[in-house]
Amino acid sequence: MPLLLAGIAVLAACGARTGEPAASHSSAMPRPGAEGIDLSHHNGPVDWARLGTEPLEFVYLKATEGTDHIDARFQENWTSATRLGWQTGAYHFYLLCRDGASQAANFIRQVEVRTGTLPPAVDLEHAHNCRARGDRTATLAELRTFLAAVETEYGAVPVIYTTPAFHA
16 A cells, blocks of 8 residues: 555645646645655556545655666656646655765656646655665765755745654
8 A cells, every 4th residue: 555645744725636737937835734646666657546435635746766767667657647637746756875966867857847746756665775875974965965956947846755764
């Protein structure tokens, strides 16, 4: 079962799923307390009709990981989610052992700037990650490089999607 993203504090108000395109600005934001999911190729084929019956308002789809991985189901999932009117966004699984600029370039190559989408997100966690290339200061500097490049490209502050353990 995909991980629920409930009550993301950084997200501001916007309408529920309607099947209509979101307002014409670079990023739409779910309402405070909105619930959504993240999906990737790890979930296999998605039963969108069944998922559409759940009380969820948005979906984040894995687009990329590290410097060269592209999620095999990203485009298929994006097409299906937007066709059904889901508020949709893309995320990048950040690898601690790769530089931030190259990871941002991978994400930017795969995810076009789309009006009315959720802001881009970065998934930061220890699970399935590699050992950091440097100390905490160096790692944070690389992450800031990634975030700055993504924000510049999409005109929206990226959402940081993480676990309490990683944040600590």
